[in-house]
Amino acid sequence: MDRRTAIKWMLTAAATIAVLERDGVAAEGAPAAAKGYGTDPDLLKAYKPGDVWPLTLDATQLATAAALCDVIIPADAKGPSASSLNVHLFVDEWISAPYDGHAADRKLVVEGLGWLDEESRRRFQIPFVNLIAGQRNAICDDICYAPKAQPQFAKGAQFFKKFRDLTAGGYYTTPEGMKDIGYVGNVPLASFDGPPPEVLKQLGLA
Amino acid sequence: MPLITSSKTQPSYDVIVVGSGAAGGQTAYTCAMNGAKVLMLEAGRNYDPVKETPMFQTNGTAPLRGERTDEKPFGFYDSTVDGGWQVPGEPYTSASSDPERQFWWWRARMLGGRTNHWGRISLRNGPYDFKPRSRDGLGFDWPLAYEDVAPYYDKVEMLVGVYGGNEGLENTPVSPPGVLLPPPKARAGERLAQERGKKIGLPVIPIHRAVLSVAQDANTIPAKLHPNNPKAQRVLADAMRARQACFWATACGRGCATKANYQSTTVHLPPALASGNLDILTNAMAREVTLGADGKANGVIYIDKVTGAEGVVKGRVVVLAASSAESVRILLNSKSAKFPQGLANSSGKVGKYIMDTVGASLGGQVPLLENLPLHNEDGAGGGHVYVPWWLYKEQAAGKLDFARGYHIEFGTGRQMPGAGTASGLDWLTGGSYGRKFKEDARRYYGSIVGFAGRGEMIPNEDSFCDLDPSVKDKWGIPVLRFHWKWSDHETRQAAHMQKTFAALIESMGGRVRTPPSADGSKAIEPGGKIIHEVGGTIMGPDAKNSVTNQWCQTWDVKNLFITDGGPFVSNADKNPTLTIMALAWRSADYLLDELKKGNL
Numbered sequence: 104m105d106r107r108t109a110i111k112w113m114l115t116a117a118a119t120i121a122v123l124e125r126d127g128v129a130a131e132g133a134p135a136a137a138k139g140y141g142t143d144p145d146l147l148k149a150y151k152p153g154d155v156w157p158l159t160l161d162a163t164q165l166a167t168a169a170a171l172c173d174v175i176i177p178a179d180a181k182g183p184s185a186s187s188l189n190v191h192l193f194v195d196e197w198i199s200a201p202y203d204g205h206a207a208d209r210k211l212v213v214e215g216l217g218w219l220d221e222e223s224r225r226r227f228q229i230p231f232v233n234l235i236a237g238q239r240n241a242i243c244d245d246i247c248y249a250p251k252a253q254p255q256f257a258k259g260a261q262f263f264k265k266f267r268d269l270t271a272g273g274y275y276t277t278p279e280g281m282k283d284i285g286y287v288g289n290v291p292l293a294s295f296d297g298p299p300p301e302v303l304k305q306l307g308l309a
Numbered sequence: 310m311p312l313i314t315s316s317k318t319q320p321s322y323d324v325i326v327v328g329s330g331a332a333g334g335q336t337a338y339t340c341a342m343n344g345a346k347v348l349m350l351e352a353g354r355n356y357d358p359v360k361e362t363p364m365f366q367t368n369g370t371a372p373l374r375g376e377r378t379d380e381k382p383f384g385f386y387d388s389t390v391d392g393g394w395q396v397p398g399e400p401y402t403s404a405s406s407d408p409e410r411q412f413w414w415w416r417a418r419m420l421g422g423r424t425n426h427w428g429r430i431s432l433r434n435g436p437y438d439f440k441p442r443s444r445d446g447l448g449f450d451w452p453l454a455y456e457d458v459a460p461y462y463d464k465v466e467m468l469v470g471v472y473g474g475n476e477g478l479e480n481t482p483v484s485p486p487g488v489l490l491p492p493p494k495a496r497a498g499e500r501l502a503q504e505r506g507k508k509i510g511l512p513v514i515p516i517h518r519a520v521l522s523v524a525q526d527a528n529t530i531p532a533k534l535h536p537n538n539p540k541a542q543r544v545l546a547d548a549m550r551a552r553q554a555c556f557w558a559t560a561c562g563r564g565c566a567t568k569a570n571y572q573s574t575t576v577h578l579p580p581a582l583a584s585g586n587l588d589i590l591t592n593a594m595a596r597e598v599t600l601g602a603d604g605k606a607n608g609v610i611y612i613d614k615v616t617g618a619e620g621v622v623k624g625r626v627v628v629l630a631a632s633s634a635e636s637v638r639i640l641l642n643s644k645s646a647k648f649p650q651g652l653a654n655s656s657g658k659v660g661k662y663i664m665d666t667v668g669a670s671l672g673g674q675v676p677l678l679e680n681l682p683l684h685n686e687d688g689a690g691g692g693h694v695y696v697p698w699w700l701y702k703e704q705a706a707g708k709l710d711f712a713r714g715y716h717i718e719f720g721t722g723r724q725m726p727g728a729g730t731a732s733g734l735d736w737l738t739g740g741s742y743g744r745k746f747k748e749d750a751r752r753y754y755g756s757i758v759g760f761a762g763r764g765e766m767i768p769n770e771d772s773f774c775d776l777d778p779s780v781k782d783k784w785g786i787p788v789l790r791f792h793w794k795w796s797d798h799e800t801r802q803a804a805h806m807q808k809t810f811a812a813l814i815e816s817m818g819g820r821v822r823t824p825p826s827a828d829g830s831k832a833i834e835p836g837g838k839i840i841h842e843v844g845g846t847i848m849g850p851d852a853k854n855s856v857t858n859q860w861c862q863t864w865d866v867k868n869l870f871i872t873d874g875g876p877f878v879s880n881a882d883k884n885p886t887l888t889i890m891a892l893a894w895r896s897a898d899y900l901l902d903e904l905k906k907g908n909l
Binding site for chain 2: 139140141142143144146147149150154155174175176177179181182193196197200202203240243247248249251263264267268269271272273275276277278280281283284285286287288289290291292293294295296297298299301302303305306307308
C-alpha cells in the first residue's frame with residue numbers, strides 16, 4: 104500500500120459508504136484487462152479460481168486473506184475452517200473478475216489486506232498472520248460492525264463487511280459448508296411431502 | 310425433417326415460423342402436427358437441454374460461486390445462452406437519457422428462446438383481463454373474450470403440463486377437471502405466510518407452474534388434444550412418455566434434462582420434429598419479410614450467422630414469433646413501395662403500446678423460521694404458492710389510487726446456498742465473526758423471506774419502439790430505439806406492493822430489511838426488467854387502430870401472422886407466457902383452416 108492510500112485510510116472520518124461503493128478505480132496490482140467466460144460457457148465443467156481469469160493476490164496477501172478467512176469462519180464441530188477449503192482463493196477469484204463492480208471490490212480488498220497488516224504492525228509490531236487469536240480479535244472487534252465502528256475504522260469496517268460476505272459465500276457453497284449450514288437438498292426425491300411434522304409443530308401449524 | 314443447415318432448406322414451405330420459444334414452438338407444433346410443412350428460423354444456436362443442463366451441479370463448482378454477471382445475468386447455471394439485457398453485437402438504443410425512461414430488452418439467442426430459463430409461472434388471464442377498458446375506461450379491450458381463449462388454455466395446460474389448484478377466486482379462472490396436475494405442498498415459510506396472511510386478508514393459494522408434479526397421462530391426453538388425428542396422437546404420446554415427473558431438485562431456470570418442466574425445446578419441438586413436418590434452421594437471424602406482387606408475404610430474408618451470408622426462404626404463410634419487440638423490428642425493417650413505413654403498418658401502430666409488468670419487491674427476516682429442524686425445501690424449483698390479486702372490490706369502490714391489480718410471488722426457504730448466502734447479515738448479528746458467525750449463519754439460513762409483486766401496466770402513448778435512425782447491429786440491420794414511461798397507476802401500484810409486503814412480513818412476526826418506499830417511482834423496477842414485454846403489434850376490432858385481428862393475422866397482409874406477445878392489448882398481472890401459447894394455438898388453428906379453404 105502506498106503512503107497516500109495509507110493516509111487516506113487513516114483519515115476516513117469523512118468517508119461514506121456511498122463514496123466507497125461508487126469508487127470504480129482499478130486497484131494497485133490490478134491484473135491487465137481480462138476476459139470473462141463469455142455468454143455461452145460450458146456449464147457442465149467444474150471450475151476453480153484461476154481457471155477463467157488470472158488472479159490478483161501475491162503470496163503475502165494470500166496468507167493474510169487465509170488468516171482473515173479463518174478469523175471469520177474457524178473450524179468448529181460442524182465444519183472445517185474457511186481456508187482449509189481454499190475460500191481465500193475464491194476471494195481472489197472474485198476480486199480478479201473482469202465484471203462490473205468487481206474492480207471496486209478489488210481495490211477495497213487489496214487495500215484492506217494491506218491496511219490489516221499495517222494496523223497489526225502498528226499495534227503489535229508483527230504482521231497479521233503472526234498474531235495470536237486475541238490480537239487478531241482486538242483488531243477485528245474494531246472493524247466488524249460498520250454502524251458502531253470508530254471514525255478512524257470506518258473504511259476498515261467497510262472492508263471487513265465485504266470480506267466477511269465473500270468468505271461466507273465461498274464457504275457455504277462448498278459441500279462441507281452446505282452441510283455446516285444445514286442444506287440437505289439437491290437430491291432426487293420420489294415425492295415432495297412438505298415440511299415434516301416437527302417443523303410444523305415449531306411453527307405452531309401442526 | 311430435422312435440424313438443417315441453410316443449404317438443406319426446401320424450395321418452399323407451407324408455413325415459415327420466425328422464432329422457437331413459447332410462440333414459435335406452439336405455432337410450429339400445431340401446424341406440423343396437423344400436416345403443414347413448417348420451417349422454423351431461430352437466431353441463436355441449437356440447444357439441447359437433455360445434454361446441456363447442469364443438473365445437480367452446486368455453486369461451488371461454478372466461477373464466482375455461480376453469482377450473476379453481465380454475461381450470465383441470472384447466474385452461471387441459468388440456461389440462457391448468448392442472451393441477457395445486452396447481447397454482444399446486437400445493441401438497442403433509448404430515446405431518453407433519463408434513468409426512469411429506460412427500457413431493458415431481454416433476448417436469448419438459443420433454440421427455445423426464453424422458455425429455457427423462464428419461471429414457469431402459468432396463470433390464465435381472467436374474464437376481466439380481456440375487457441379492461443369496459444371496467445375502468447383505461448387502455449383497450451381485446452377483440453375477444455375469456456370464453457374464446459378458455460378452450461386453448463385447457464389444451465395448452467394439458468400439453469405442457471401445469472400444476473396448480475382450482476380455488477375459484479374472482480377473475481382467477483378454474484381449469485376443467487383433469488386438466489391441472491396436483492400442486493406440491495407449501496414449504497415452511499409459505500405455510501406460515503398462508504396462515505398469517507389470512508389475518509390481513511391475503512389469500513395464499515397454490516400457484517400454477519409448468520412443471521410435471523406427476524407424469525402426464527399419455528394414454529388419454531393425446532386423443533383430447535388431437536381428435537381424429539391418429540398420427541399426432543401417437544407422436545405426442547411418445548413425446549409425453551419421454552418426459553419424467555419432477556424429482557424435486559435442481560432449479561427450473563437451469564432447464565431440465567429429464568423434461569419435467571416446460572421448455573419449447575423439450576415439449577413443443579420434439580413431437581413437432583417427430584411428425585416429420587418441421588425443419589429447424591438455427592443461427593438464422595431474420596431481417597425482413599418479403600412481399601410478392603400480389604401483396605402477400607412470400608418469404609423471409611435472413612442472415613446465416615455462421616457464414617454471414619444472406620439467405621432467402623419461401624413460404625405460403627409467414628408467422629412472426631420472434632418476441633414482441635423483435636417482431637416489431639422485423640416489420641419495421643420490411644419496407645416496400647406498398648409499405649414504406651414497414652410491413653403491415655398502414656395503421657402506424659407497429660411498435661406502439663409496448664408494455665412490461667410492474668415489479669417491486671421487499672425482503673425481511675422471520676424469527677419463527679430460525680433454527681428449524683433440517684429438512685429439504687428444494688421442491689419444484691420455484692414457488693409453490695402465490696397471492697392472486699385480491700382487492701377487486703376495493704378498487705371498484707375507488708378506494709385505491711391505481712387502476713389494476715398485481716399478484717405476489719414468494720421467495721422463502723432453505724434454498725441451495727449461493728454466493729450471497731449468509732452475506733449481509735450484520736443488521737441481524739451486530740457484526741459477528743468467528744464461531745458466533747457460524748452459529749448465526751445456521752440460525753438465519755432459511756429465515757430470510759422475500760416477496761415480489763407482479764402487476765398490470767396500462768398501455769400508454771409514451772411507451773413504444775421505433776427504428777434507431779443510425780445504429781445498426783453487427784449484421785448491418787437497423788436496431789430498435791425504445792421510448793418508455795410509467796404512469797402514476799404503475800408507480801402507485803409499486804408503492805402499494807411494498808406496503809403490503811411489509812405488512813405480510815410483520816404478520817409473520819418478522820421485520821423488514823429496509824422500510825417500504827412511499828415513493829413508487831423508487832420502488833418500481835425499470836421497464837423490461839421483469840421480461841414480460843408485450844404489445845407493439847396490438848390486435849383490435851378494425852384495421853385503422855390495430856395491427857392484427859383477433860386471430861393474430863395482420864390486417865394488411867392476410868398471410869402474415871404474429872403469434873408472440875405483440876398482439877396483446879393489455880398486460881394483466883398474469884405472466885404472459887401461458888396466454889401467448891393459448892393465443893398461438895388458436896391462431897394456428899385459424900391459419901390452418903384458412904389455408905385449407907384457400908383464403909391465404
